[in-house]
């Protein structure tokens with residue numbers, strides 16, 4: 248069978264290298280990728296109905312995934328592992344995740360832990376998961392104390408970003424994905440907004456693949472992928488996830504620009520560019536009216552990037568984005584206080600949604 252025309256990006260990690268296929272209909276590649284693992288059995292954990300994926304060609308257990316931050320916890324991982332064990336899955340078999348970022352993160356962690364590591368293939372179905380979450384091997388779940396605080400690096404065998412899945416995305420979910428695209432502007436992939444959607448995904452994946460292949464385990468360079476995420480994760484947690492990840496990262500990106508400006512790292516025009524790029528995607532730029540600054544500072548201190556108990560941000564500067572430790576709390580609080588506030592308690596989309604980009 249001929250392959251659907253599509254983009255392919257390789258994540259170069261030596262003997263753990265893997266392809267990311269991006270385009271309409273690429274889910275058709277799944278049986279071939281499963282066969283390449285040598286698996287005799289598969290567990291598919293899917294937020295889409297069984298008919299959404301082709302038959303895998305091996306004995307398959309189908310489990311329903313529940314997308315959503317409320318389902319991204321250690322109990323969900325334990326439940327999956329128990330189902331894998333009852334099915335008789337071994338580490339020579341394969342797990343397939345199909346859903347949004349919360350599904351690929353949770354199922355990815357279950358695969359990482361089950362039998363100390365079982366192959367996994369991701370089929371992200373949300374824009375956010377296709378441009379970022381499913382690529383690069385970070386898996387994880389939340390604790391009440393903060394976002395993604397428990398996890399593992401576990402690279403998938405392949406990722407299939409089937410853009411046909413995006414056709415039915417609700418508008419807010421699509422804009423949510425734009426949050427990670429907007430932050431690409433400041434970390435090495437400017438100008439994505441003008442491209443057709445499939446190319447936006449491919450460029451974002453290529454940027455991420457190039458970063459991950461040089462710094463798989465967040466020793467330095469990979470921190471740039473968390474541009475806008477220090478405040479972003481805190482906002483998600485402080486709003487009890489009413490604010491979506493991409494929306495929160497968007498506000499965090501605007502804040503990172505303001506903070507970099509206040510620290511004299513970038514000129515005023517570059518600060519404004521942060522606001523304008525985020526806003527051009529129809530993403531929120533204002534802090535939610537109801538968030539408490541003490542809570543935000545508390546969550547930001549628990550950020551995984553933080554060294555010790557200081558405040559750490561990825562900030563733009565004369566040499567590009569980099570991790571900046573020891574940012575004074577007084578300055579962070581002053582910039583939070585100076586941020587414009589949304590009238591909505593948890594700041595849903597504030598700017599009008601742009602016309603959707605053509606699919607190709």
Ligand code: GLY
Nearest residue numbers: 383385469472473
């Ligand atoms: N989403 C940030 C990373 O994968 O490192």
